[in-house]
Amino acid sequence: MTVIKWNVRAGAYYDSVVLMQLQRGLLGLPGVADAGVVMATPANRDLLAANNLLPEAVTANPDDLLIVVKAESDASAEAAIGQVDELLARRKSSSVSQDFRPRSLSGAVKQLPEANWVLISVPGRYAAGVAREALELGKHVFLYSDNVSLEDEIALKKFAREKGLLVMGPDCGTAIINGIGLGFANRVRRGNIGVVGASGTGTQAVTAHIHELGGGISHAIGTGGRDLKSEVGAITAHQALDVLARDDQTKVIALISKPPSPNVATQLISAAQGTGKPVVIYFIGYPAPARKIGNLRFAISLSEAAELAVKIGDLRLETTKKSPISSLYLRGLFSGGTLAFEAMVGLQASLSPIYSNGPITPNQNLKDPLKSEAHSIIDLGDEFFMVGRLHPMIDNDLRIRRMKQEAADPEVGMILFDVVLGEGSHIDPAGELVPVIKEIREQRLVTSDLEFVAIVIGTSDDPQNLQSQVSVLEDAGVKVFRSTTEAMEYVSLRFSSKKKYEFTPVNLEQLKQSLAAINVGLESFYDSLTSQGAQAVHVEWKPPASGNEKMATLLAKMRK
């Protein structure tokens, strides 16, 4: 038989280290079988229940501290609960050995004026306030705290972007600035690979693996997991790519993230292309659009991202001379459904918005297969078109009509199509398509460029004569590729935007200075800063009005 006793402390603030230590203290008491010390949020209550530590009679609010003890007897349970205050007081003395411990950010700044960084790991509901204060003081922010609202994140990042400051986070686990790890970071050699990490352990796995392979890190800049959502618009990632592009020490950039929103992906890919440095991209859980697009390399795993970043160092970048057609639209007219689908895979990250009657994700669905919108890839062999009609690989009529329709749209800059040779197919597709292409070129009234790009699938043994099909197309000025992959690389580059993302650039010199930082929150982060040889000040932080939210709101209003 075990007995459960509990104690509720309303509205009091304790940091998570204190709670952990109290729980361990209780577990060490005689007769105690288990103990739980948590803020009584629904999730934490569920966790207690899962551990058989939540009697039905317990009532507590999410802001309350809930202490539960399971013991062998009534007496030992009572005794344990009775010792809570003593255990809280006995809390092992701080590891921070500062002579003077400032109680505010501004106090800490006076103590360490050269600090350019503020590390924040206070509970989520207080974190945005501390971060804003840090930005107002002109400091970059490493925001470890989670449970920060999206609205706060957006506001903080917009403010920081104006001031040329970085907000890494919220929920940013990892960064390495000028050789010093912030938050959770592996000890790695300095080197020429810069990392932009929208994922904490992703950055750790990649930087650690780079180190193992003999490579090194210039800076690893965290963004927080939501930075690449369209609401935030990858503000931090854009700042990070820009500052790493300007950093002479950085020769290669690795960009690691969960799949970004499509429009964000497109902007980021453009920005990565604009760095003029090799960029290894790994969008985790997203089909790789290609192995390479110009200066970009796409990885399919964290370890491969590290391997590519180390290998790619001395890559000589090709440059394209033609001016891109990024303000215009692509229209793909395919007879092969799979080729159309693979084109979508290759383009969905770099062209947005893109639609298709064979979409990969539902939001890419083209409402009316007969009418292209923005960038569109049409599978003309889809069932929709096929009742009582020959397949477009046999009869070119449908495609010829659609080509003319697309060419009449002044916003169209490129028409992409496939030519599939072989048994069963039309005996001379190029012979039927080329006159139309010439006619379109002659008749086009709009001044904008119209490029034609073809993917020719076939073998030299096919009945159509592969070589002559290719020549006829090329003679008509059609750019011919022999695989979707090669064609998609070309198309992506032609549409890559040179439009710059607008923001106040981050001061590169601040990144290059010996890192000095102010720590607000977990003391262990202060410890690891000093153990790495960085100058640091720890703030003896307490929540405003001792955690009383109403009072804190009042105080904040009075300060304005």
Next chain:
Amino acid sequence: MTVIKWNVRAGAYYDSVVLMQLQRGLLGLPGVADAGVVMATPANRDLLAANNLLPEAVTANPDDLLIVVKAESDASAEAAIGQVDELLARRKSSSVSQDFRPRSLSGAVKQLPEANWVLISVPGRYAAGVAREALELGKHVFLYSDNVSLEDEIALKKFAREKGLLVMGPDCGTAIINGIGLGFANRVRRGNIGVVGASGTGTQAVTAHIHELGGGISHAIGTGGRDLKSEVGAITAHQALDVLARDDQTKVIALISKPPSPNVATQLISAAQGTGKPVVIYFIGYPAPARKIGNLRFAISLSEAAELAVKIGDLRLETTKKSPISSLYLRGLFSGGTLAFEAMVGLQASLSPIYSNGPITPNQNLKDPLKSEAHSIIDLGDEFFMVGRLHPMIDNDLRIRRMKQEAADPEVGMILFDVVLGEGSHIDPAGELVPVIKEIREQRLVTSDLEFVAIVIGTSDDPQNLQSQVSVLEDAGVKVFRSTTEAMEYVSLRFSSKKKYEFTPVNLEQLKQSLAAINVGLESFYDSLTSQGAQAVHVEWKPPASGNEKMATLLAKMRK
């Protein structure tokens, strides 16, 4: 000024070649500016409208033939419409030079008894009936027709599976059997690569590229695009993998498809593992789970699939000795959110169902993060768990409790976890986790195996001493990997099912015989069969009751 005239022919059947020829004939007449000849389906009406060929006054049913002519004058429009009958009659005489043209499948079988294959390209609404007749006659079916219902596809394939026959399609564009292309197929060298293609032009692009690279094809078996949906269950793909596994000439298999349903993917991957041959898999538009898992290689493009298939020929396959634990479940307990997510990427294809509190697709969402279901990957550092609690990279309490919880479930066969070292992290995670693992091992009452697998992220310069962390884990019998990728390969192999998919095997000898086929539908497919040197008979097919559906249904009922 142009004039539009039209003509509607109710309920008449014409094949698509006739319609194309009629349209071209009309376009060649004096004064005709444009013409459309279509079955009046909504899609085709829209197409006419898009080409300004559909006056509002036109009324026609989907089964009606609609002939529209746009001409310079009333007279030339009238004249053109007036010539429709003549043009239909003038239709260029058939290219089929058979002395005797059977009007039925059974008649064709009498003429060419050795034919094992029936190619069907009649309109969708008639195709299932012809296919069933072919199966009843014991023939494999190449079903080019589209617009066949999913129900018909399922019924046909189940019937075929019982009889050991293949139904390639519906909407199957391409196959190569014993050197002869069916439907649309490139002329490629014979060789040792077998292809299973759930996509038409995908198979063409891969086989053509293999040929270009000097490789060759044993057989390329099409399945139709819906075969890998869970409703159909990849019946044809399973039959194809099995027959290619048994075929001595096939040394490597390439499996090309749009993303299959998760449960289908899992079964197919198991079947591919069971072939005992190297299998190159390309699930188009799906993130590659890895570069390799045992005998499987994953490609990220059609051209890469071809390249891998050619390269992999002389690969020596590793064999695992341990018996798999496929009847049990995996539980992954991660401190790193990105590592958890990458684990999902690596496992979602080969383990199903799999759930997570950090799902890739919504259907993988774990309802209650506190309760695992089936295979589950839990990110214990998720915000949900983090209010008032230290991160699991600092405090192991949450993970230890969850490990015990998972171990108490007799259906759990493996616990996977990460150990992330570095600044900021717990100074001895292995030291805290190993005693728990030992305790679980000692106390576990259920007889089933319980494996522990760890991913250790860190460098030899990290404060925790990487090597000793690894040793402590390994000494406790934990299988340790240094990257998610390697760990996921191991996990996939441990859970790979040896359960055989049940069906009557396809007769391999029939595939090896010189191909002889009966063609029902497009004459051009007959032409290409004979031009490739295959024996073929073309059926002079007409729809039952000349396309009158009611009559056809009556006739079918009378036959029963």
